[in-house]
Amino acid sequence: MQLELYFYFDGNCREALEFYARVFNSSVNNLMTYGDAPPNPEHPVSEEDQSRVLYAGIPIGNMVAMFSDVPYGTKYTLGTNISPTIGTEDKQELARLFNELKEGGEVQMELQETFFSECFGMVVDKFGLMWQLTHYVPDNQ
Numbered sequence: 001m002q003l004e005l006y007f008y009f010d011g012n013c014r015e016a017l018e019f020y021a022r023v024f025n026s027s028v029n030n031l032m033t034y035g036d037a038p039p040n041p042e043h044p045v046s047e048e049d050q051s052r053v054l055y056a057g058i059p060i061g062n063m064v065a066m067f068s069d070v071p072y073g074t075k076y077t078l079g080t081n082i083s084p085t086i087g088t089e090d091k092q093e094l095a096r097l098f099n100e101l102k103e104g105g106e107v108q109m110e111l112q113e114t115f116f117s118e119c120f121g122m123v124v125d126k127f128g129l130m131w132q133l134t135h136y137v138p139d140n141q
Helices: 013-023 091-101
Strands: 002-009 029-033 053-060 063-069 082-088 106-112 120-124 130-135
Touching: 002 013, 013 053, 013 063, 082 091, 091 106, 091 120, 091 130
Parallel strands: 002 063, 082 130
Antiparallel strands: 002 082, 029 053, 053 063, 106 120, 120 130
16 A cells, blocks of 8 residues: 555646656656546536646655646635545455545545546545545556
């Protein structure tokens, strides 16, 4: 299991990526825009979001800090734009964590398959932290 951090921005993610990559003597990896994502008829990408950053990572020490712009028009509060992210190979443990974190909280996205993970979900716990939980398969498999 690994704990990482996900940072959200409101349209200036590319600028933040360049800044943090320079500060931490690192590089921007796997940059994907909303327009690069596979089409989903249930959630079409607006023209304003086409070039916004959906995902990018910057290796920092033993972790990868993850970055994204929120979709255009989404409520965004500076200072609360960080989300702890748990990744694990064990889907049962992922489900256990999700179910315990949602007690007294609010599910943002039920655990489900996505284009980037076999099992992913988001939940705001009873203390107001938005957790992202994802199943991952290590690179050596």
